[in-house]
Amino acid sequence: MVVGLALTLAWTTLCLGGYLAGTMVWTAGAVGTLTVLGGIGWMAGRGPGPRTLHLAWLIPLPFLLYALASTVWVAPAPWLAWREWHLWFQAWLVFGLVLHCGLGRAQTWTLVGTLALLVLVGTGMAAYQRFVDPTWMMLGRTQAAQFVGRSAGMFGIPNSFAGLIGLLLPVCLVLLFSRVVRPAAKILCAWLALLLLFALVLTGSRGGWIALGLALLAWPFLGTGDWRRRVWGGLAGLVLAASAFGLLHRYSDEARQRLEPLLDGRLEASRPILWRAGWQMWQEAPWLGRGAASYNVLFEQYRPRGFHDEPRWAHNDHLNTLTDYGLVGFALWAGGGAVLLWRGGLAMRRARREGRGGDLLQHWRWRLGLLLGLMAFGLHLGVDFHTKIPALILAAAVISALLVRDDPAWRRPCRPVMAVAGLALLLGGVIFWSGTRAIPAYRAEDLRSEARRSIDRFARTGEGELRRLIPAAKADFIRAVRIDAANGQAWSDLAYATVQGWHAQGGDLVTLGRYAELAADEALDRCPLIAEFWVRKAVALDIQRGRPETESCYRRALELAPNFAGWWFYYAYHLQAFPNKKAEALAAAEKGLTLDRYYRGGEALQQQILRRR
Structure with missing residues (x-):
């Protein structure tokens, strides 16, 4: 022992x-x-x-x-x-x-x-x-x-x-x-x-x-x-x-x-925040x-x-x-x-x-x-x-x-x-905990985290091929939620990969949106306080064209994460599709840029809205 x-x-x-x-x-x-x-x-x-x-x-x-x-x-x-x-x-x-x-x-x-x-x-x-x-x-x-x-x-x-x-x-x-x-x-x-x-x-x-x-x-x-x-x-x-x-x-x-910062009486910036x-x-x-x-x-x-x-x-x-x-x-x-x-x-x-x-x-x-x-x-x-x-x-x-x-x-x-x-x-109790709780939870999280890491690495560096990467990641997310259905993040990532699957394999966008919506709803059932889950549902509704509750999902995400630049750009991208909401879209994009001037693609989105306007 x-x-x-x-x-x-x-x-x-x-x-x-x-x-x-x-x-x-x-x-x-x-x-x-x-x-x-x-x-x-x-x-x-x-x-x-x-x-x-x-x-x-x-x-x-x-x-x-x-x-x-x-x-x-x-x-x-x-x-x-x-x-x-x-x-x-x-x-x-x-x-x-x-x-x-x-x-x-x-x-x-x-x-x-x-x-x-x-x-x-x-x-x-x-x-x-x-x-x-x-x-x-x-x-x-x-x-x-x-x-x-x-x-x-x-x-x-x-x-x-x-x-x-x-x-x-x-x-x-x-x-x-x-x-x-x-x-x-x-x-x-x-x-x-x-x-x-x-x-x-x-x-x-x-x-x-x-x-x-x-x-x-x-x-x-x-x-x-x-x-x-x-x-x-x-x-x-x-x-x-x-x-x-x-x-x-x-x-x-x-x-x-x-x-030297300690000797000068200066604390590091992040920890006090x-x-x-x-x-x-x-x-x-x-x-x-x-x-x-x-x-x-x-x-x-x-x-x-x-x-x-x-x-x-x-x-x-x-x-x-x-x-x-x-x-x-x-x-x-x-x-x-x-x-x-x-x-x-x-x-x-x-x-x-x-x-x-x-x-x-x-x-x-x-x-x-x-x-x-x-x-x-x-x-x-x-x-x-x-x-x-x-x-x-x-x-x-x-x-x-x-x-x-x-x-x-x-x-x-x-x-x-x-x-x-x-x-x-x-x-x-230990045998029950180990076999039915701890090991499945860790196994599901391992599948989820590695699959999400591969997607994020592609988004950041372009490493890999999207047509192979997305289907493999989606399969891992499905396995993760089957092993541990309580993992809300795995459901959210499944919704994300389902939408991205259109870029990799094509298909009916509305059907993909419905599947992504179901996965996002499962994530929200586990925790409605995470802004990312509301954004995943909003995107799933967006690609189904004309769902009236889409904007309310984006707004709920912004209520939960008012100072996260990424969700403001998502919201701006949603609004710019409507001719009568160009001003709101531009305001949302500018809000995102005030929060993070170096957000990838932020300025390009702002210029796109201005040209269409």
């Missing part, structure tokens, strides 16, 4: 951190299978006596149940909410597996060694990206222009790699300066720490640097009981942190470009939130003029959780994390009092390193979305379990009858 868990972590991390739905098809299946194997082993491998339940496993359960309720009853786009809940559930299962199974020294080192090896592999990739090919990414992808010059390792985003480094680097540093560690192990820790610091610099992640620095400042206060040593240690930490930032600023051009939108969303439903995975669905209603990015999350997991789940959900989420850190600190103090020094994994400094890593991870969540990246949340679940699992105060005997009943219920 432990080897399988290690391979699952490696697979998920190396495949762009599990960002792609195709990766999560296998990860979800592996986590479900490992849970079944771990549960059977927990029952069969401990003799006839009572089984031991680690109560720390119950800490995330209140938030998990609350998130499930939000997914079922509040979420505006249930298919997005379910995928988010699947990730929370998988992290909880991995947390429970590490708490209850593979407690031996060899199994623990297998998990820790896997994480360390992954970071080392990522460091090699980061060096390749920095010094050989800045556009290289895993799985044949090309790095986004905004991240060129920064290293992301096996992830798509440099900040995600910095988050993984922040989890493990404190352990290396604490053990390096520990007197109980043997010289050979210290050399290994020093080598690892230098490589990880090198990789952290290559990421250019200011949030990662600051979060790690703040977490390490807590080291003297957690690592000693003498107040004088705490004060002097804190001052020394401040000096070292300031010196490190000074060296980066002086000798690294890339780091200087990243640090995303945070302001999230804050406005939360104020409209402060107690229960707007529903799981609602941020991206509702963002268009709060998009400011001139902002063109397409955010999936708020770039602040604390705010994102507050927006989606309200004060109640945030209290359960943050409170669960705080309890885990608190119990980890108590376990560290207990190990220090008892003087456990025979085994490094039982030593209090080992727990101190894990605690500092989790603190850095938690601080970094204030500017990023690590809990939405599968590899990062699974790695954090493993580290959290290693921190608290040896605390004897949280182990309780469980009667065999209760253990069998509870385990049967859990394993039945």
Whole structure:
């Protein structure tokens, strides 16, 4: 089971951190299978006596149940909410597996060694990206222009790699300066720490640097009981942190470009916009939130003029959780994390009092390193979305379990009858979840996202042949909605591909419009708050010629996304077909140009309307 868990972590991390739905098809299946194997082993491998339940496993359960309720009853786009809940559930299962199974020294080192090896592999990739090919990414992808010059390792985003480094680097540093560690192990820790610091610099992640620095400042206060040593240690930490930032600023051009805006008091432009939108969303439903995975669905209603990015999350997991789940959900989420850190600190103090020094994994400094890593991870969540990246949340679940699992105060005997009943219920739920919920949802999203990516790539670069690309994409969209009929985006993309099929294969435009209208209606049934779905229906009605409700669909889309330039151009193109609406068409096109002067085809549409006028 432990080897399988290690391979699952490696697979998920190396495949762009599990960002792609195709990766999560296998990860979800592996986590479900490992849970079944771990549960059977927990029952069969401990003799006839009572089984031991680690109560720390119950800490995330209140938030998990609350998130499930939000997914079922509040979420505006249930298919997005379910995928988010699947990730929370998988992290909880991995947390429970590490708490209850593979407690031996060899199994623990297998998990820790896997994480360390992954970071080392990522460091090699980061060096390749920095010094050989800045556009290289895993799985044949090309790095986004905004991240060129920064290293992301096996992830798509440099900040995600910095988050993984922040989890493990404190352990290396604490053990390096520990007197109980043997010289050979210290050399290994020093080598690892230098490589990880090198990789952290290559990421250019200011949030990662600051979060790690703040977490390490807590080291003297957690690592000693003498107040004088705490004060002097804190001052020394401040000096070292300031010196490190000074060296980066002086000798690294890339780091200087990243640090100078902070030194000048200038924040980056995009994050404050995303945070302001999230804050406005939360104020409209402060107690229960707007529903799981609602941020991206509702963002268009709060998009400011001139902002063109397409955010999936708020770039602040604390705010994102507050927006989606309200004060109640945030209290359960943050409170669960705080309890885990608190119990980890108590376990560290207990190990220090008892003087456990025979085994490094039982030593209090080992727990101190894990605690500092989790603190850095938690601080970094204030500017990023690590809990939405599968590899990062699974790695954090493993580290959290290693921190608290040896605390004897949280182990309780469980009667065999209760253990069998509870385990049967859990394993039945896991099998049902894996086979009928998670894997089909990920499989459908994989088909949808790859097909849509091929269409968007053709629109952007002209790569491929439209007469072959559209029929293949349409077939994938049909397969996706058959696998997971709840995926509203797949229905919308099916409507889009159906209309585009006329350009590829010809046919009766009115008939195609009727089929596209049915698909768009299915999308709107899943979520009527997404402007794109209304546009898909409007286009489907447009090509049927003379449907009176067409304009109302366009207007509804513009109500939901008033500052998205693309929908204004769609509306202008619709209006310019009517001789008595040329002025309105020109006004809509000009509105789109004021929102995005560089929108592809915008000026050509404006000139076309003027010529016809």
